[in-house]
Amino acid sequence: MATKAPPGCEQIVSNRERSMFVNVNAHPGSRPRTLGQLGELSRARVILSEFKYNKGTEIFGEAEPADYIYQVGDGAVRTHKLLSDGRRQIGAFHLAGDIFGLENGLTHRFTAEAIVDTTVRLMKRCSLEHVAETDAMVALDLLNMTTSNLRHAEDHMLLLGRKTSLERVAAFLREMDLRLTAAGVMALPMSRRDIADYLGLTLETVSRALSHLHGMGILGFLGQTQRQIVLLDRGRLAELDL
Amino acid sequence: MATKAPPGCEQIVSNRERSMFVNVNAHPGSRPRTLGQLGELSRARVILSEFKYNKGTEIFGEAEPADYIYQVGDGAVRTHKLLSDGRRQIGAFHLAGDIFGLENGLTHRFTAEAIVDTTVRLMKRCSLEHVAETDAMVALDLLNMTTSNLRHAEDHMLLLGRKTSLERVAAFLREMDLRLTAAGVMALPMSRRDIADYLGLTLETVSRALSHLHGMGILGFLGQTQRQIVLLDRGRLAELDL
DNA sequence: CGGCCTTTTGATGCCGATCAAATTCAGTGG
DNA sequence: CCACTGAATTTGATCGGCATCAAAAGGCCG
Numbered sequence: 430m431a432t433k434a435p436p437g438c439e440q441i442v443s444n445r446e447r448s449m450f451v452n453v454n455a456h457p458g459s460r461p462r463t464l465g466q467l468g469e470l471s472r473a474r475v476i477l478s479e480f481k482y483n484k485g486t487e488i489f490g491e492a493e494p495a496d497y498i499y500q501v502g503d504g505a506v507r508t509h510k511l512l513s514d515g516r517r518q519i520g521a522f523h524l525a526g527d528i529f530g531l532e533n534g535l536t537h538r539f540t541a542e543a544i545v546d547t548t549v550r551l552m553k554r555c556s557l558e559h560v561a562e563t564d565a566m567v568a569l570d571l572l573n574m575t576t577s578n579l580r581h582a583e584d585h586m587l588l589l590g591r592k593t594s595l596e597r598v599a600a601f602l603r604e605m606d607l608r609l610t611a612a613g614v615m616a617l618p619m620s621r622r623d624i625a626d627y628l629g630l631t632l633e634t635v636s637r638a639l640s641h642l643h644g645m646g647i648l649g650f651l652g653q654t655q656r657q658i659v660l661l662d663r664g665r666l667a668e669l670d671l
Numbered sequence: 672m673a674t675k676a677p678p679g680c681e682q683i684v685s686n687r688e689r690s691m692f693v694n695v696n697a698h699p700g701s702r703p704r705t706l707g708q709l710g711e712l713s714r715a716r717v718i719l720s721e722f723k724y725n726k727g728t729e730i731f732g733e734a735e736p737a738d739y740i741y742q743v744g745d746g747a748v749r750t751h752k753l754l755s756d757g758r759r760q761i762g763a764f765h766l767a768g769d770i771f772g773l774e775n776g777l778t779h780r781f782t783a784e785a786i787v788d789t790t791v792r793l794m795k796r797c798s799l800e801h802v803a804e805t806d807a808m809v810a811l812d813l814l815n816m817t818t819s820n821l822r823h824a825e826d827h828m829l830l831l832g833r834k835t836s837l838e839r840v841a842a843f844l845r846e847m848d849l850r851l852t853a854a855g856v857m858a859l860p861m862s863r864r865d866i867a868d869y870l871g872l873t874l875e876t877v878s879r880a881l882s883h884l885h886g887m888g889i890l891g892f893l894g895q896t897q898r899q900i901v902l903l904d905r906g907r908l909a910e911l912d913l
Numbered sequence: 914c915g916g917c918c919t920t921t922t923g924a925t926g927c928c929g930a931t932c933a934a935a936t937t938c939a940g941t942g943g
Numbered sequence: 944c945c946a947c948t949g950a951a952t953t954t955g956a957t958c959g960g961c962a963t964c965a966a967a968a969g970g971c972c973g
Binding site: 514532 | 808
Binding site for chain 3: 945948949955966969970
């Protein structure tokens with residue numbers, strides 16, 4: 430991987446033996462992490478590289494060997510599974526500071542793609558595993574990160590199994606509001622199709638739900654691009670998300 | 672909990688400082704575990720109790736303090752979340768030997784109930800946590816168990832978000848076939864409603880899908896009870912589960 | 914301005930939900 | 944063992960929410 434970059438992917442820096450995650454929160458434009466607590470991991474010294482992936486390019490594929498773990502620098506990443514006929518389920522969106530691609534087994538369980546032009550830091554997984562075998566604190570950090578992912582997946586099962594389309598979109602907006610609202614505006618990096626594949630809906634249904642919320646006065650669209658959303662009434666939005 | 676048993680729950684044994692999980696697989700009627708690898712945990716000496724829960728009774732509730740972790744002895748357990756209006760999503764079924772109720776945070780994220788009369792072994796969580804803080808091997812075992820749960824939840828998200836009713840039921844049958852088929856017969860402990868709430872469907876739709884598979888010659892029902900199922904053609908069942 | 918892509922909006926269709934009733938099953942007591 | 948009872952399951956009829964199909968509107972970038 431460090432020797433030959435795939436199309437749409439460009440290596441930026443590659444330093445050995447540098448602490449990977451130091452000053453993550455000092456990264457310009459990043460906000461406090463809600464997933465992926467780092468803890469002791471930030472002290473583990475590991476091989477580090479920084480890559481840039483163009484919009485739409487694959488970072489790793491499902492069932493590929495999981496040799497690295499990743500952290501979003503600037504940009505956004507989606508992870509998904511595909512059925513043989515092309516139906517897609519997005520498992521999570523990863524924003525600035527989030528860790529993704531952390532596996533316990535040998536291979537990735539999702540495909541990861543850059544939603545927009547994205548910089549990614551990556552570290553050799555084997556070096557981390559080696560540390561975890563002897564350092565219980567590092568192992569507990571890995572456990573905490575995995576538990577965060579599990580909690581998210583469990584909540585998402587309830588959404589996918591039992592919520593209506595309006596409830597799903599409301600839940601999505603609340604989740605994104607927590608993670609990327611700045612100056613009252615939520616700038617969504619992902620398309621309606623991505624949102625639909627995250628929520629188990631079609632893009633038309635997502636669009637209709639957003640229009641409906643707009644008509645109810647709960648949210649507004651901002652000028653130029655439809656991907657900028659203003660939440661006008663968080664209280665009434667919360668009522669829709671059972 | 673050890674001082675006052677709730678209705679439908681009866682304490683059987685309570686031994687301090689005994690290894691909790693020794694000889695799990697020697698338990699009569701239990702088969703090899705597919706979830707919940709124990710590894711080093713089986714060496715951790717902890718407080719142990721064994722309880723019996725009657726069919727339908729609650730073992731712990733969502734958002735209750737998670738003071739114990741549990742292992743199914745004989746019987747079966749379902750874990751679920753509820754929406755305020757009663758819609759239910761079952762996250763997992765736990766069969767003989769399975770660990771459940773393992774949390775990293777302070778509280779349970781699901782409600783757990785006995786599907787049939789069930790014996791459960793439980794251990795104080797704090798004693799386990801204490802060990803994990805210093806023993807990296809124990810911490811890695813916890814990580815492995817959590818990762819198993821995560822993998823299951825991730826696969827289930829794809830099912831709930833994107834699969835048809837027939838595909839969901841086929842996937843369910845294959846999962847149960849792996850876990851509890853004995854002598855060619857799958858004796859399901861759970862009702863059609865439980866299956867429906869696991870698969871994000873209604874009980875009628877589950878029943879129709881099973882009838883359809885029966886009509887296709889892929890499965891047969893066995894005499895006395897409709898909960899005993901014979902898989903006649905695993906190959907064609909697999910083709911339905913994309 | 915013009916071409917392409919994303920999003921919105923409208924019309925229609927279908928899968929699974931809902932409502933309803935018949936049938937089978939499990940438990941109980943005679 | 945069998946009759947009775949209530950629960951679980953199956954099966955049928957109908958409904959509705961979301962998917963699908965289609966087209967118009969808006970945004971992005973040359």
